[in-house]
Structures are given as structure tokens and as C-alpha cells.
Amino acid sequence: MAEKNALLEAFRQTDYRIAGNGKRTIRVLKEAFRNIEDDTESDIYGKGKIIEEFQNKIATYLGKETAVFFPSGTMAQQIALRIWCDEKGSKKVAYHPLCHLEIHEQEGLKELHHIEAILLGDKERLIELEDIYELDETISCLLLELPQREIGGQLPPYETLEAISAYCRKQGIKLHLDGARLFEILPYYQKSAAEICQLFDSVYVSFYKGIDGIAGAILAGPKAFTEQSKVWKRRHGGDLISLYPYIVSSDYYFEQRIGKMGQYYEGAKALAQLFNQCHGVSTRPVEPVSNMFHVHFSLPKEKVEAVLIEVYQATNIGLTSYLVETDENHCYYEVSIGDLYSNFSREALVELFQLLDEKMKAQA
Amino acid sequence: MAEKNALLEAFRQTDYRIAGNGKRTIRVLKEAFRNIEDDTESDIYGKGKIIEEFQNKIATYLGKETAVFFPSGTMAQQIALRIWCDEKGSKKVAYHPLCHLEIHEQEGLKELHHIEAILLGDKERLIELEDIYELDETISCLLLELPQREIGGQLPPYETLEAISAYCRKQGIKLHLDGARLFEILPYYQKSAAEICQLFDSVYVSFYKGIDGIAGAILAGPKAFTEQSKVWKRRHGGDLISLYPYIVSSDYYFEQRIGKMGQYYEGAKALAQLFNQCHGVSTRPVEPVSNMFHVHFSLPKEKVEAVLIEVYQATNIGLTSYLVETDENHCYYEVSIGDLYSNFSREALVELFQLLDEKMKAQA
Structure with missing residues (x-):
């Protein structure tokens, strides 16, 4: 020992x-709040200027219609997959064998949502276009993680992303981006976040990876999708009376580090x-x-x-x-x-x- | 309009x-953090001094073996009921018709946990001992909310609580306390929190009702129960990398207001x-x-x-x-x-x- x-x-x-x-340390919080006025009002159960402005800002940045702030990516992504499954009427999704949902979430997707996950490709490499061709019509959603963290943070060529996106749209399979580290890959692709996100139906980004805030995530997509996600956020116990400690710090460190x-x-x-x-x-x-x-x-x-x-x-x-x-x-x-x-x-x-x-x- | x-x-x-x-307002957070040292370390996914000390403190205060900090009571209580259901092998619980889980959580208990809730008694009055006698052996857990908020915050006589507790123990029905406002009822009962909590198998308390912190909850009970609750907390997406903004403020306002x-x-x-x-x-x-x-x-x-x-x-x-x-x-x-x-x-x-x-x- x-x-x-x-x-x-x-x-x-x-x-x-x-x-x-x-x-x-606590310094991370104190620095983020130093220049916030004392009488700034809290968000209240997902409403209020402080949460709505940040959601709108990130929705715009990601080129998506709407965005919802979540306490965690675990919550946001399970919910994204659930909504796409419910829409299609099939509780089957596909993702990489080392996907966060598969190895870090205590089987939440199965235990809470009863969603079956098809593990696509091999755990030692990225998902490739050929893997996608194996997906049958019962798959509601494919989750892609960019970069694929558990194999060191690897990325497919941008053309592969485009081909995967086009194929999924043709086949009626929703494409969800696990963008926990989306901000971090923009320099490599030489693309804007919005350019990458337009290949996906829904997107999750984190504010404590490269941004290194305290905690928090955004789930973005079409309005009908994000509105449903708010209902599920309440069900999961994530619709807190006040999320501002995470929102203010996410915004502060986003501004500090996105450049x-x-x-x-x-x-x-x-x-x-x-x-x-x-x-x-x-x-x-x-x-x-x-x-x-x-x-x-x-x-x-x-x-x-x-x-x-x-x-x-x-x-x-x-x-x-x-x-x-x-x-x-x-x-x-x-x-x-x-x-x-x-x-x-x-x-x-x-x-x-x-x-x-x-x-x-x-x-x- | x-x-x-x-x-x-x-x-x-x-x-x-x-x-x-x-x-x-933000002042609530700033005041709570004013005297916290900058280099105080964050909790990390439920571990660390800052979360463990607070959990131990509240466990002691409630007279329970262990306690786990949750972002919300919605999350904590669904999980409590789920654990008791799994232990008994029956997905049936009972609670008041105006229970928080029934009217404020978008059916999370049903949608995520597939737990059936028997609505006990009448929505215009408290649950009484006679209502409890109707519970059959398939009920895993009875949830009592003290005070019953939606009818103005009413309380049964302490003797009724004792009788309900004794009956549930005899029948093998777990008794869970929705103690969102537990601190607030101690002066009426002239009892300690521990005296009341010993009537219950598990207890949830909130830190933003009478305590009026930013957000956050504690779920307390036997060690085997709270250990399972941590697995479910991860599944729900509540096992955040850092919960300290809520922990520090909960502790601060608990000290300010518990007296x-x-x-x-x-x-x-x-x-x-x-x-x-x-x-x-x-x-x-x-x-x-x-x-x-x-x-x-x-x-x-x-x-x-x-x-x-x-x-x-x-x-x-x-x-x-x-x-x-x-x-x-x-x-x-x-x-x-x-x-x-x-x-x-x-x-x-x-x-x-x-x-x-x-x-x-x-x-x-």
C-alpha cells in the first residue's frame, strides 16, 4: 500500500x-466569480438570464438551434441517446467499445434507460467507415467521440467524418457527438466548432476538460430535442434550483482558454x-x-x-x-x-x- | 399576460x-466562500476531505452510519427507493398523493426506475396509521415526508411516527424519510434529528430549504445502502468531478441557520x-x-x-x-x-x- x-x-x-x-482548488471558483456582481440573480430550475444567455452563446458557437446546460456529460449523453431511441422507437445505439458510457458510467444507459449498445469496431482503433456499414436499420443513434480518448485521443480524417455523417443521414440513423474534447481538436481539423457540429444531430461538450472549469456540460441540438432533454434532466435529478456555480465558471474559463x-x-x-x-x-x-x-x-x-x-x-x-x-x-x-x-x-x-x-x- | x-x-x-x-444571488455563494482558503482542494468524483468530512458530519448529526452528498433530492430519493426495491425484489413503493416524486419530477421514478407508486391516504390530509395497515407485503418502501409540504407543512403526532415505524419494521417494509424540511420541524417535535431519523431506514435532507444554501442534498443510511447509492449517483450523472460549490455553501449555511x-x-x-x-x-x-x-x-x-x-x-x-x-x-x-x-x-x-x-x- x-x-x-x-x-x-x-x-x-x-x-x-x-x-x-x-x-x-477553491481558487478556481474564486477567480471565476471575482468580477461577477454580488446582486447577479441565480438561475432558478433552468430559467433566468444567467443560464439562458450561456446556453444561447454556446448554441451559437456550436452552430446549433438550442442548447441546455447540464451538471454532467454522463447525464447529458444518456439523455441524448434516450431521446433519439424514443423518436425511432428502437432502444439500440452504437458506439466505440471504449466509449465513456460503456466503461465509466456503471451501466447507467442500460440500468436507467434499458438501451442496448452495439460496440462498433475494435477497442484498439478508431471506428472506421466500414464499421458503420454494419449498422442495421434498428440502430437509433451512433455516438462518435472526438477525439477517441481511451486510445490516446485519436481522430479520423475529416473526410471520414463527412462520409459517416452522410451515410447515417441516408440510413436514418441519428449521429451524436461526444465532444467532451471538441474545443481541443479544432486546431487539428482547422475547422470551426459549427462546421464539425453540422455533421451531427446532437452534440455534447464539456467545460472541465481543456476548458478546465469546475464542472458542467452543454447538450445542443434542435429545439424539439433540447426541450425533451429538459424533461429528462428533471427526471435524472439534474434540474437543480441553481446551477450558476458551474455556469459562471464554465463561461469564465471558456473565455480564458478557448483561444x-x-x-x-x-x-x-x-x-x-x-x-x-x-x-x-x-x-x-x-x-x-x-x-x-x-x-x-x-x-x-x-x-x-x-x-x-x-x-x-x-x-x-x-x-x-x-x-x-x-x-x-x-x-x-x-x-x-x-x-x-x-x-x-x-x-x-x-x-x-x-x-x-x-x-x-x-x-x- | x-x-x-x-x-x-x-x-x-x-x-x-x-x-x-x-x-x-451570487452574494450567497461569495459569502459562503469568503473564509475558505484558496488552496483548499476540490473533491474529486465523490472523494476527498471536503466531501467526506461534510458527509461524516451530517451522518453523525442524523444519527446514521453513513451519508452521501447529492446534487439534488430528486436524484437522492429516486435512488433510495430503487435500492430498497432491489433489495426486496419488488418494484412497489408507497407515498402521499402529493409526494414530490409524484408531482414535481416528471415521473422520473417510473420512467427511469420502473417503480410503481401506491398513493396512500388522501391528498387533503396526512397519511395516518390506518392507511399504513392497507399496505401489502409487496411494498418495498414507504416514503414519509415531514412536514407534508403540499398541504401547508403538516405533521403527525410523534407517537404516530413511532407506530408507523414499528409497523413497517414488523412487516418488512423499509421506511424512508423525505426530510427536505427535517431541520425545520425539530423545534415542534422537541426531538433531535437523530431521534427522528432512528425511526427511518434511510433519510434525505436538503440544504436549500430552511438552510437556504445554493443547492444540494444528503442521503443517509446504513453503509451497504449508501455504497449502492454511490453507484446509482454515477449512473444518474450526479457523481460530478467537483461538488464543492454546493458542499461548502451547504456547510456554511447549515452552521449559520441550524440554530x-x-x-x-x-x-x-x-x-x-x-x-x-x-x-x-x-x-x-x-x-x-x-x-x-x-x-x-x-x-x-x-x-x-x-x-x-x-x-x-x-x-x-x-x-x-x-x-x-x-x-x-x-x-x-x-x-x-x-x-x-x-x-x-x-x-x-x-x-x-x-x-x-x-x-x-x-x-x-
């Missing part, structure tokens, strides 16, 4: 971090290169297509932990607090680049990665 | 309010007396048993609106922003006493109610 937490402890001891935007997604993307590419130069280390994807990627180590987890702890202690820089073991000789962790990366000089990073390279060689 | 909002407009124009704790429930109760009784002295006005219950009651008017809604608007304009004091029409000659609204009531002198109130009495007589 002590060993298990040694990496976390060593990470906590470091004063500098390469990934992310800094610690998730920095290109910077984060460039940082991710540069950092991945440095990782790939180290012995026994590779990134997935090799060249990131957003601010995120996975770092894979070809050594047993305990050995990598020992390496990282030494690097942290020598440099006062923390890379990760955890490692996921894939087999007895491999492990990995996830990186998402944010504001902190730009605090590091090229020289400091080169030095850090020389040390990582040496220590990895020594353990091999 | 213009007429419809005239009462709301007149209410908004007033500088003084008799009920509640003041407006739901004032007796004062609110005394205020409610005094205010109800003043209403009952007015022509065509009566309160339900006649003598409140908590900080809340309903004010019923024996006049058409439009006439009462005209009376209230005149009273607001003459006194600069607002009583209510809305009226609910019960039939063409009757309407009512709900009062919950909070901090603001103590700002009024007896003289000011007597003057206000003399005016109300006169105006009601003039319209009769």
Missing part, C-alpha cells in the same frame, strides 16, 4: 507540473516528441491531434514508478501521479496540455527528458 | 420581504396569527408546526392580486410574488420564514395586516 502511493506522494511534493492548468487550444495542441506535439526520444517510451498517437496523448512505457509498472520518482526528486517537476498497468511489462498514463506547459523553457524540458531517458535505460 | 405578471412586478419593486432569507429553526418556527406561528385575523384569509395549518405554512384567500385570484399590489405599494413590503388558483373563488401561496422576518417590528406587522384586512374587506 505504501509503495502504491509512492508515485502520488512524490508527485505531490513537486512544485512544478508540465500538464494541465494547475491544481483543482489557447492551438497553443495547447502545439505543446502536446512538442512534448510527445520529447517522450518519443526516451528509451522505452512512446506516445499514442505518436503525433498528437489535440492537447492530449497517452505515454506508454515498455517496462514493468514498479520500475517506471521508481524512474519517475527519481526524476521528480531531481527536477522538482511532476509528470504524472499515477500509472495504469496494461501487462506485466507495460504501463501508461494520460497527458492533457494546458496553461502550465508554457511556463517551461525548451532547455528545462530537454534536460528533464535526458534524465528520464538515462533512468529508463538504467532500468531496462 | 401583463396582468399575470403584475403581482410579480409589484413584488420585485418592494425593498422589504417578510419571508425567506433574502434574494438568491435558528426555533426562531423561524416562532416567527411562522406569529405571522400565521396575523394572517388569520384578516378578512377572507386563513392559514394551513392554522398554527404552523415548522417555519412554513400556506396562506389561503377566499376571493378570486385577480381580486387578491389587486389587494396585494396595493399593500406592497403602500408599505414597500412584499409578501409573495405569485398566487396559485384553487378554484374561481380561492387561491393561496406558500410562506417559509427565514432570517428576514426578525427585521420587522411587531408594530410594522400589525400595521401591514390592518391594511391587508381593510383591503380584503373592500374587495369582498
Whole structure:
């Protein structure tokens, strides 16, 4: 047990971090509210200026008719799929085997909505156009996650998205975007959010991934769809009397960071290169297509932990607090680049990665 | 439409309010966070000091083994009933015809959990011991709401609660407390929260009724029950990465107001007396048993609106922003006493109610 937490402890001891935007502390809330007038009125059960203005703003940004603010993406996406299933009269959807709904939601989609999910393609790769051709007419909705987080944040070519969208429309299958990291992929595609979203019938975006607010999500789509989503939001227990702590912070950090997604993307590419130069280390994807990627180590987890702890202690820089073991000789962790990366000089990073390279060689 | 909002407009124009704790503005959040250290760490998906300490504190206060913080009571209570149904293997529960789950949640219990609810007793009165005797062995759980809000906030004698609890235990029916306003009834019963809660298998309390925080709820009960509730919280989309905006404010206003429930109760009784002295006005219950009651008017809604608007304009004091029409000659609204009531002198109130009495007589 002590060993298990040694990496976390060593990470906590470091004063500098390469990934992310800094610690998730109360400061995040206080900063967001600093310039909000004290007498600004709360939203009340989904109504009021503070929630409606933000919903309208993001609907416009996404190029969708309407948008609804939700406490979480888990709630928003189950509801999106439920509405499309009810509309078609078939409780079958399709998504990637490593979809958030499949692996992180305690089977909420099945337990609460009795929706069957067809796992499309292979868990080691993206969904491809050929996979879509397998979908039969009973499928109400296909969910695509861009980027596909659990395989390091990969993206299909834009032309594939267009082809998938066209095929689904022809077949009468609704297309839903899990856009938890939609903002983060715009620099790679060189498209606006609205251009990407017009390929989809409904869209979910998150405000605590690249935006790194406190929590909260938006579900966007046609008015009839979002109006139904409000009914389901009430049923799920998400129609809180006041959601403004999440709305105000989402809006604040959206404004702070939406213009920095290109910077984060460039940082991710540069950092991945440095990782790939180290012995026994590779990134997935090799060249990131957003601010995120996975770092894979070809050594047993305990050995990598020992390496990282030494690097942290020598440099006062923390890379990760955890490692996921894939087999007895491999492990990995996830990186998402944010504001902190730009605090590091090229020289400091080169030095850090020389040390990582040496220590990895020594353990091999 | 213009007429419809005239009462709301007149209410908004007033500088003084008799009920509640003041407006739901951003100030409520700012005040709660003023003395919280900036580097206090967020809870992360239900873990961390900030959430665990509050859960333990409220579990102790309620005399229950464990407690889980939820974004809403809607979510907490559906989940409580679902767990008790699954344990018994029967998807049938019982509650009052005006239970929150029956009238305010868009049928979430049925739509998400497929639980059938037996409506017990009559909507015009409390559930009585005789009603309970009708429950058969297929009922998994009985939900009691204390006080019964939709009939003005009424309470059974404590002995009835004890008898209901004993009967349910004997029959193998779980007893769940909708304690949205539990704190508010302690002065009437002259019992501790723990004394009341020991009659129940599970308990929900709210932090934005009498406590008047931003939002949030606690579900408390045995450890096996609350552990299952965390799985369902994830499924519902309520296991947010950060719930601290609601936790910190719940804790802050709990400390501010938990000791004032007796004062609110005394205020409610005094205010109800003043209403009952007015022509065509009566309160339900006649003598409140908590900080809340309903004010019923024996006049058409439009006439009462005209009376209230005149009273607001003459006194600069607002009583209510809305009226609910019960039939063409009757309407009512709900009062919950909070901090603001103590700002009024007896003289000011007597003057206000003399005016109300006169105006009601003039319209009769």
C-alpha cells in the first residue's frame, strides 16, 4: 500500500507540473466569480438570464438551434441517446467499445434507460467507415467521440467524418457527438466548432476538460430535442434550483482558454516528441491531434514508478501521479496540455527528458 | 399576460420581504466562500476531505452510519427507493398523493426506475396509521415526508411516527424519510434529528430549504445502502468531478441557520396569527408546526392580486410574488420564514395586516 502511493506522494511534493492548468482548488471558483456582481440573480430550475444567455452563446458557437446546460456529460449523453431511441422507437445505439458510457458510467444507459449498445469496431482503433456499414436499420443513434480518448485521443480524417455523417443521414440513423474534447481538436481539423457540429444531430461538450472549469456540460441540438432533454434532466435529478456555480465558471474559463487550444495542441506535439526520444517510451498517437496523448512505457509498472520518482526528486517537476498497468511489462498514463506547459523553457524540458531517458535505460 | 405578471412586478419593486432569507444571488455563494482558503482542494468524483468530512458530519448529526452528498433530492430519493426495491425484489413503493416524486419530477421514478407508486391516504390530509395497515407485503418502501409540504407543512403526532415505524419494521417494509424540511420541524417535535431519523431506514435532507444554501442534498443510511447509492449517483450523472460549490455553501449555511429553526418556527406561528385575523384569509395549518405554512384567500385570484399590489405599494413590503388558483373563488401561496422576518417590528406587522384586512374587506 505504501509503495502504491509512492508515485502520488512524490508527485505531490513537486512544485512544478508540465500538464494541465494547475491544481483543482477553491481558487478556481474564486477567480471565476471575482468580477461577477454580488446582486447577479441565480438561475432558478433552468430559467433566468444567467443560464439562458450561456446556453444561447454556446448554441451559437456550436452552430446549433438550442442548447441546455447540464451538471454532467454522463447525464447529458444518456439523455441524448434516450431521446433519439424514443423518436425511432428502437432502444439500440452504437458506439466505440471504449466509449465513456460503456466503461465509466456503471451501466447507467442500460440500468436507467434499458438501451442496448452495439460496440462498433475494435477497442484498439478508431471506428472506421466500414464499421458503420454494419449498422442495421434498428440502430437509433451512433455516438462518435472526438477525439477517441481511451486510445490516446485519436481522430479520423475529416473526410471520414463527412462520409459517416452522410451515410447515417441516408440510413436514418441519428449521429451524436461526444465532444467532451471538441474545443481541443479544432486546431487539428482547422475547422470551426459549427462546421464539425453540422455533421451531427446532437452534440455534447464539456467545460472541465481543456476548458478546465469546475464542472458542467452543454447538450445542443434542435429545439424539439433540447426541450425533451429538459424533461429528462428533471427526471435524472439534474434540474437543480441553481446551477450558476458551474455556469459562471464554465463561461469564465471558456473565455480564458478557448483561444489557447492551438497553443495547447502545439505543446502536446512538442512534448510527445520529447517522450518519443526516451528509451522505452512512446506516445499514442505518436503525433498528437489535440492537447492530449497517452505515454506508454515498455517496462514493468514498479520500475517506471521508481524512474519517475527519481526524476521528480531531481527536477522538482511532476509528470504524472499515477500509472495504469496494461501487462506485466507495460504501463501508461494520460497527458492533457494546458496553461502550465508554457511556463517551461525548451532547455528545462530537454534536460528533464535526458534524465528520464538515462533512468529508463538504467532500468531496462 | 401583463396582468399575470403584475403581482410579480409589484413584488420585485418592494425593498422589504417578510419571508425567506433574502434574494438568491451570487452574494450567497461569495459569502459562503469568503473564509475558505484558496488552496483548499476540490473533491474529486465523490472523494476527498471536503466531501467526506461534510458527509461524516451530517451522518453523525442524523444519527446514521453513513451519508452521501447529492446534487439534488430528486436524484437522492429516486435512488433510495430503487435500492430498497432491489433489495426486496419488488418494484412497489408507497407515498402521499402529493409526494414530490409524484408531482414535481416528471415521473422520473417510473420512467427511469420502473417503480410503481401506491398513493396512500388522501391528498387533503396526512397519511395516518390506518392507511399504513392497507399496505401489502409487496411494498418495498414507504416514503414519509415531514412536514407534508403540499398541504401547508403538516405533521403527525410523534407517537404516530413511532407506530408507523414499528409497523413497517414488523412487516418488512423499509421506511424512508423525505426530510427536505427535517431541520425545520425539530423545534415542534422537541426531538433531535437523530431521534427522528432512528425511526427511518434511510433519510434525505436538503440544504436549500430552511438552510437556504445554493443547492444540494444528503442521503443517509446504513453503509451497504449508501455504497449502492454511490453507484446509482454515477449512473444518474450526479457523481460530478467537483461538488464543492454546493458542499461548502451547504456547510456554511447549515452552521449559520441550524440554530435558528426555533426562531423561524416562532416567527411562522406569529405571522400565521396575523394572517388569520384578516378578512377572507386563513392559514394551513392554522398554527404552523415548522417555519412554513400556506396562506389561503377566499376571493378570486385577480381580486387578491389587486389587494396585494396595493399593500406592497403602500408599505414597500412584499409578501409573495405569485398566487396559485384553487378554484374561481380561492387561491393561496406558500410562506417559509427565514432570517428576514426578525427585521420587522411587531408594530410594522400589525400595521401591514390592518391594511391587508381593510383591503380584503373592500374587495369582498
